[in-house]
Amino acid sequence: MSKKSAIICFSNRIFVLLMGLALTSVALLVGCTEGSHPSSTHDTGNATAHGKTIALTSPRLEPGVYAVRRVVDGDTLLLENDVRIRLLGVDTPETVKPDTPVQPWGPEASAYTKNFCQTGFVRLEFDVEPTDKYGRYLAYVYDSGKKQMLNEQLLRNGLGKFLPYFPYADEKKKLFSTAQSEAQREKRGIWSESP
Numbered sequence: 001m002s003k004k005s006a007i008i009c010f011s012n013r014i015f016v017l018l019m020g021l022a023l024t025s026v027a028l029l030v031g032c033t034e035g036s037h038p039s040s041t042h043d044t045g046n047a048t049a050h051g052k053t054i055a056l057t058s059p060r061l062e063p064g065v066y067a068v069r070r071v072v073d074g075d076t077l078l079l080e081n082d083v084r085i086r087l088l089g090v091d092t093p094e095t096v097k098p099d100t101p102v103q104p105w106g107p108e109a110s111a112y113t114k115n116f117c118q119t120g121f122v123r124l125e126f127d128v129e130p131t132d133k134y135g136r137y138l139a140y141v142y143d144s145g146k147k148q149m150l151n152e153q154l155l156r157n158g159l160g161k162f163l164p165y166f167p168y169a170d171e172k173k174k175l176f177s178t179a180q181s182e183a184q185r186e187k188r189g190i191w192s193e194s195p
Contacts, residue, residue: 061137063125065144068117072096074109074159076136077117086136087151088127088168089176092160093190105190109159116143116150127168140172155179158189 067080074092077085093103095110116122123142131137141150151172154160156179164173184191 061124061126061130061139063123065121065123068120068122071110071114071117074106074113074154077113077122077141084134084136085124085139085141086132086134087141087154087160088138088166089163089172090151090154090160091163092154105159108189109154112154112157112159113150116141116148116153119144122150127172129167138166138168152176152179156183156188158183158187158191161190 061083066083069078069080069082072078072084073095075087075090079085092109092113093106094100095102095106121144123144123146124137124139125142126137126139129138142148143150152175155162155176162173162176162180164177183189187193
């Protein structure tokens with residue numbers, strides 16, 4: 001093989017190698033983009049909660065009606081498909097958080113949420129960020145007929161506090177702020193003297 005043939009052969013190998021790297025890079029970028037795209041079917045990764053690492057492999061949820069397996073506490077649901085739902089914009093007093101005592105009005109908030117979900121079905125809607133750092137889906141939770149929103153009703157009844165800090169619709173923030181102001185004015189729930 002001549003020196004010129006060897007250089008051409010070497011150049012071709014380099015070209016093939018660079019093209020392979022370029023295609024692999026594109027495939028990885030597309031894969032990452034598709035993983036965060038609304039049409040993807042699974043969210044994957046890990047989160048750490050209370051010192052434990054949790055694998056995050058849950059189906060992608062679209063707005064719609066879902067079966068509820070159980071109410072975890074006032075602001076968290078577990079669906080039949082093992083997906084955890086965290087109510088967006090509201091924080092209820094703790095009842096099941098490890099190393100945390102049951103907080104005043106926590107049992108009442110949990111009971112209210114259980115009653116709200118008594119049909120076994122809820123309608124979910126999502127906003128800007130679909131999940132939190134623990135892999136729970138952030139949602140507005142409606143009764144299956146979409147007549148009432150649980151997030152709003154918990155605030156209106158004084159069974160939770162409004163969380164304005166997260167990115168979600170300004171119209172919902174205004175609704176939630178108004179609901180909490182009503183509860184404070186009427187001294188309901190956590191805004192009253194005692195549980």
